[in-house]
Amino acid sequence: MCLPSRGNHSHDSELFNESMSDNFGRRRLQRFTTSHRSYHHHIYIYIYIHVSDKCIPNLKIISIFSSKQQHTMNTHQQQRCLIFPLTTLIVVFLSTTLSPVSARLFPNVSSIPEWNSSHVPPAGAWNAYLNFTGCRHGKAYDGLSNLKNYFHYFGYIPTAPPSNFTDDFDDALEAAVKAYQKNFNLNITGELDDATMQQIVRPRCGVADVINGTTTMNGKSNTTTTPKFHTVAHYSFFDGMPRWPQGTEELTYAFEPDNGLDDTVKGVFSNAFKRWAEVTTISFSEASSYAVADITIGFYSGDHGDGEPFDGVLGTLAHAFSPTNGMFHLDEAEDWVATGDVTEASVSNAVDLESVAVHEIGHLLGLGHSSIEEAIMYPTISAKTRKVELAEDDIEGIQVLYGSNPNYTGTPSTSSRENDSSDAVRHVRATCGVLFSSLFLFLGFVLLV
Numbered sequence: 489m490c491l492p493s494r495g496n497h498s499h500d501s502e503l504f505n506e507s508m509s510d511n512f513g514r515r516r517l518q519r520f521t522t523s524h525r526s527y528h529h530h531i532y533i534y535i536y537i538h539v540s541d542k543c544i545p546n547l548k549i550i551s552i553f554s555s556k557q558q559h560t561m562n563t564h565q566q567q568r569c570l571i572f573p574l575t576t577l578i579v580v581f582l583s584t585t586l587s588p589v590s591a592r593l594f595p596n597v598s599s600i601p602e603w604n605s606s607h608v609p610p611a612g613a614w615n616a617y618l619n620f621t622g623c624r625h626g627k628a629y630d631g632l633s634n635l636k637n638y639f640h641y642f643g644y645i646p647t648a649p650p651s652n653f654t655d656d657f658d659d660a661l662e663a664a665v666k667a668y669q670k671n672f673n674l675n676i677t678g679e680l681d682d683a684t685m686q687q688i689v690r691p692r693c694g695v696a697d698v699i700n701g702t703t704t705m706n707g708k709s710n711t712t713t714t715p716k717f718h719t720v721a722h723y724s725f726f727d728g729m730p731r732w733p734q735g736t737e738e739l740t741y742a743f744e745p746d747n748g749l750d751d752t753v754k755g756v757f758s759n760a761f762k763r764w765a766e767v768t769t770i771s772f773s774e775a776s777s778y779a780v781a782d783i784t785i786g787f788y789s790g791d792h793g794d795g796e797p798f799d800g801v802l803g804t805l806a807h808a809f810s811p812t813n814g815m816f817h818l819d820e821a822e823d824w825v826a827t828g829d830v831t832e833a834s835v836s837n838a839v840d841l842e843s844v845a846v847h848e849i850g851h852l853l854g855l856g857h858s859s860i861e862e863a864i865m866y867p868t869i870s871a872k873t874r875k876v877e878l879a880e881d882d883i884e885g886i887q888v889l890y891g892s893n894p895n896y897t898g899t900p901s902t903s904s905r906e907n908d909s910s911d912a913v914r915h916v917r918a919t920c921g922v923l924f925s926s927l928f929l930f931l932g933f934v935l936l937v
Contacts, residue, residue, distance in 0.1 A: 592787075592820050592821065592822060592823060592824060593749075593753060593787070593820075593824045593826065593841075594823065594824065594825050594826065594838075595750070595752045595753070595826050595827060596752075596825070596826060596827040596828040597825055597827075597828030597829060597830060597832055597833050597834075597838070598828060600823070600825075600833060600834050600835055600838070611801075612689055612691065612801065612802035612803065612837075613799045613800045613801060613802055613803025613804075614638065614688065614689045614802075614803060615689055616631075616634070617634070617635055617638070617685060617688055617689055618685055618686075618689060619631070620632060620635055620680050620685065621680060621681070621682055621685045622679075622680065622681070622682075623657055623679070623680045624657060624678075624679050624680075625657050625658075625659075625661075625662045625678060625679070626657060627656075627657050628654075628655045628656045628657065629655055629657065630655060631655065632653075632654075632655040632656070632657060632661075633652060633653035633654060633655050635661075635680075635688075636653035636654075636660075636661055636664075637653060638688070639661065639664040639665075639668070640653070641696070642696045642697050642698065643696035643697055643698030643699050643703075644664035644665075644667050644668055644697070644698055645660055645661070645664045646698070646701055662678045663678075665677075665678050665679070665680060665684065666678045667698065667703065668684070668687075668688075668697075669684055670703075670706060671697055671698075671703060671705040671706050671859055672687050672705075672859065673706075673859060673861070674687065687868065690868040690869070690870055691802045691803065691804075691805050691839065691868065691869060691870065691871060692804060692805065692867045692868040692869070693804065693805065693806060693807060693844075693847060693848065693851075693857070693867050693868075694796055694798075694804035694805075694806065694807030695807055695808070695851055695856070695857065695867075697857055697867060699727075705722070705724065705856075705857050705858060705859040705867075706722065706859040722858045722859050722860045722863070722881050723855060723856070723858050723863070723865060723881050723882065723884060723885030723888075724855065724856030724857060724858065724865075724885075725854055725855065725856055725885070725888075725889070726810040726811075726854060726856060729854065729889065730810050730811045730812070730854055731811050731853070731854045731889045731890065732770065732782075732811050732812055732853070732854075732890075733812075736770060737769065737770065737771065738770065738771045738772065738773060739770055739771075739772050739782040739783060740772070740773055740774065740775035740780070740781045740782050740783070741757070741761070741772060741773075741774060741775060741781050741782065741783035741784070741785060741816075742774065742775040742777065742778040742780075742781035742783070742784055742785070743757075743778070743784075743785050743786065744778070744784065744785065744786030744787070744788075745778055746786075747786055747787050752826050752827065753826050753841070754774070756826050756827070756841050756842045756845060757785060757842075757845050758772075758774070759842060760842050760845035760846045760849055760876070761849060763846055763876065763877075763878055763900065764846075764849055764850070764853060764878070764886060765893070766893060766896060766900055766901065767878060767883045767886060767887065767892065767893055767896050767900065768853075768886050768887055768889075768890040768891065768892065768893055768896075769890050769891050769892070769893055770853070770890055781814070782812070782814050783814040783815075783816060783852055784814055784815055784816065785816045785817075785818075786816075786817055786818070787817075787818045787819070787820035787824075788817050788818070788819070788820060789819065789820045789821055792817065794815065794817065796817075798817075798819040798820075798821065799819075800819075800821050801821050801822060801823075801837055802822070802837055802839075802871060803819070804819065805818065805819055805822060805839060805844050805869070806818040806819060806844050806845075806847075806848050807848070807851075808848040808849070808851040808852045809851070809852070810851065810852075810854060811852065811853065811854050814852065816848050816849070816852060818844065818848075822837070822839045823835055823837050823838045823839060824838075824839055824841045825838045825839065825840055825841060826841050826842075829874070830843075830872055830873070830874050831872050831873070831874065833872055836871060836872065837871050838871060838872050839869075839871055840869075840872075840873065840874045840875075840876075842874075842876050843869055843873065843874050843875045843876050844869070846864050846875075846876050846878075847864050847865060847869070850864060850865050850882065850885075850886070853886060853889065853890070854889050855882070855885050855886060855889075858881050858882070858885075860879060860881045862879045862881075863879040863881040863882050864876075864877075864878055864879060864882045865881070865882055865885070877900060878900055883900075
């Protein structure tokens with residue numbers, strides 16, 4: 489039954505994002521003071537504590553001690569007073585180096601805090617569209633204009649009206665639905681049936697499927713006077729087949745400095761680049777400077793200045809631009825998981841970082857979208873899903889642009905995370921860190937008694 493829209497959930501998503509931002513990545517400065525009446529002075533110890541939900545959940549140290557002694561401190565007492573700050577520094581070091589956590593970006597599945605797992609996840613950016621399931625041509629439905637905006641954004645309704653879209657299920661919307669169904673290998677009915685709506689609300693790449701009337705998918709080209717894409721088989725290219733200049737052997741990339749990404753996260757992008765380098769003639773390396781890099785990578789929210797605003801949780805996950813622009817942006821509102829089995833994540837809206845990175849790098853190199861669901865360049869990917877292996881369609885497309893890596897054997901060999909034991913090693917190391925930290929802390933208290 490087709491129901492009117494009950495409004496979108498973007499406001500709720502924003503509130504949730506703000507809540508998340510308030511609980512991660514904070515450094516709290518505490519002042520620890522000891523007083524001694526005979527000396528009439530204070531010893532101040534300043535310690536930055538990085539609150540890490542994985543290693544030391546809910547760590548709140550208000551003060552250490554305040555002592556008033558009648559006698560002069562002897563050397564042994566002074567040494568005991570210094571032992572506790574030393575052990576505290578060890579705790580801080582272990583907690584900050586073993587499991588750095590950034591807002592909305594988790595180094596691995598197990599680092600998602602329990603309080604976040606039990607929190608009701610925010611609705612996807614487009615979940616309200618499910619209320620239009622069953623809607624048909626010739627009728628008006630409250631809020632249908634929002635769905636028309638969706639189809640316009642991804643190119644299925646090429647021209648927006650002078651004012652706002654209406655709520656009428658008109659000819660333009662029916663044509664858009666049929667084109668969408670064709671691109672995603674659905675039954676072409678022109679109706680908003682259940683299969684179509686379930687596909688529409690899936691998280692996806694922000695790059696349009698159709699530009700100026702030319703579809704980039706399904707091996708078809710609905711040519712117009714100003715085609716934007718040239719399509720071959722199921723993979724596609726941007727208009728004019730832009731690519732990085734002939735003779736390019738290496739491209740450099742850099743990360744938005746303000747994001748403060750750690751080595752674990754950067755390693756995910758490195759691995760994603762390697763998957764493409766393995767099958768073609770271009771290699772990738774991290775640049776020493778963000779200003780000179782060929783490719784710039786950053787996490788942003790909402791309207792971030794490139795004309796392609798993000799829309800909150802589980803809407804457009806990321807977008808990248810064709811050669812030689814080099815911009816690659818990800819929505820920082822998502823719950824990104826860097827390593828580990830994302831299918832086992834404790835939150836339903838977890839997004840696998842490498843899966844999205846591999847897809848967007850394809851755009852950076854010049855590939856459009858593919859209608860083959862197994863392909864990396866397929867536009868959508870569900871939450872808690874991992875897809876990082878290049879399909880034959882991806883490999884054929886990129887080799888048309890750049891040729892084949894002479895060392896490529898026909899089977900991608902880039903290691904897959906499922907077979908990598910490094911996550912388990914990191915988890916064991918972090919667990920041991922917590923245990924040793926607790927031991928040092930306990931010994932510090934004992935020595936002060």
